[in-house]
Amino acid sequence: MRLSTKSRFAVTAMIDVALREDRGPVSLAAISVRHQISLSYLEQLFSKLRQQGLVESTRGPGGGYSLSRNAEKITMADIVGAVDAPSEEEAAAEGGWMSSELWASLNEKMLTHLQSISLRQLVAEQRTKGVTVEPAPAPSVKRGVFAKPKSTLKITAPNSVFALAGSLMPSRG
Template sequence: MRLTTKGRFAVTAMLDLALRAQNGPVTLAGISERQQISLSYLEQLFGKLRRNALVDSVRGPGGGYCLARPTHAISVADIITAVDEPLDATQCGGKENCLEDNKRCMTHDLWTDLNRTIYEYLASVTLETLIARQRSHCQGVSATIECSALLEKRQPQVA
């Protein structure tokens, strides 16, 4: 099993979007610049994310993308499956025809259990979890421009 750049980039882009969502729609050009991901690749990924109801697009001046659900309701598993990223450690795609003679290999159950464990873990990690981790990390290294910008925007307003 391997997680390709498609899944990694989708999760990274969604986290970037989630961190900036409070300021209105986020442009793909901004995500592309900050995360060093090709704009055309992001367009493909966000088309899939939109079709899977994870993001909404806003057209016109000031447009971009917004989360379609609260951060606690979007898991890493949701993101990865939305962009058609397979999470399968079996050699047969789960069809139990691992060997040349279409028989099941002796370790099929091991890889199936691993698939289930990985999926359950990724389903338990939400964007909200990743945001909290990012904030915690930024508080430890707030000298960087990126972290300083995130912390300034995320501070609660005191009346």
């Protein structure tokens, strides 16, 4: 088991989802904005987390990700293992080191420690640090595809390559 930036981002994103678990699915775009993590990177991470059964996805307007089981039953080891599982080549290469017993022992101790930390504990730790979650939007607010736009925007730019070329060419008269 290894701890990398990928696992750090995965843990951060899972804490974010767990903090908002009572509000329904959390969009990756919102997590991306809150934690300055690339949306495409989050998509890769959540694909792995979903494959390992840690999160569920909901499609459509108001969709996103939610925990697939109680945060008490998800450990740091589950999250890190889901996104940072070593490839077969890496696992085979680790066995060739003369000090492999040392690394195996260290890995076992690290795994035991990570298994002892639940996602619920990490969420509680964030709340004691004063992390607050923005209030849920009022149910009367129209959201989604059928909401009427607040204002209309008049676009004066050319709408095609041909119109652009025509606007750049000097007029002949």
